[in-house]
Amino acid sequence: MLKHLTQISDENTAVLADMFKLLGDPSRLKIVMALLDGPVSVGAIAERLKLSPSLVSHHLRLLRAARLADHERRGRQMLYSVHDHHIRCVIEDMVEHVTESGESGE
Template sequence: MTSTPPLPPELTVLAETFRLLGDPTRLRILLFCLEAPRSVGDIAASLDLSQSLVSHHLRLLRGARLVRGNRQAKQIFYELADKHVSDMLVDMTHHVGEESAED
């Protein structure tokens, strides 16, 4: 019986990132932050979520380097970490839309 070789660390990180993106609430947060930086309160109110739930998801997204926070006075405004993240979200949204149109 042969054993499966270990995964390269990059592949493990990529798989974990996609697992995080598999949560609909996290996707809603990312898409909401696509247009402009948002505070936890703005995200919670607009998406009808509790602030503690939003904070939890943002902590996970920040850990995966998908969002970053910028402190302004007493609030932290969250935005997508970089152009790679925003491009991926836009591209996947278009991809899903194209699939739906073909069916």
């Protein structure tokens, strides 16, 4: 697997770096983490994270453009979720990494 990672194109490396930049914003990261619970509306995200609905919508547009989030219409409501299992794995693995009780080599 490591060999595959070292053979990523410059273009895909730039795309990956942009995704990590997007996730570097605490509000956007919290939004992606909220999407892990399943389809959720802008209003529910805004209420849960104590953000304005317009700010949540703005962040979701950016996350959708980067293929980090997806949406589906249910009746009159638009619901958002993580784009796919890869995003879920990255977020869950990194949360586990930062919360594990330090058996590091420091």
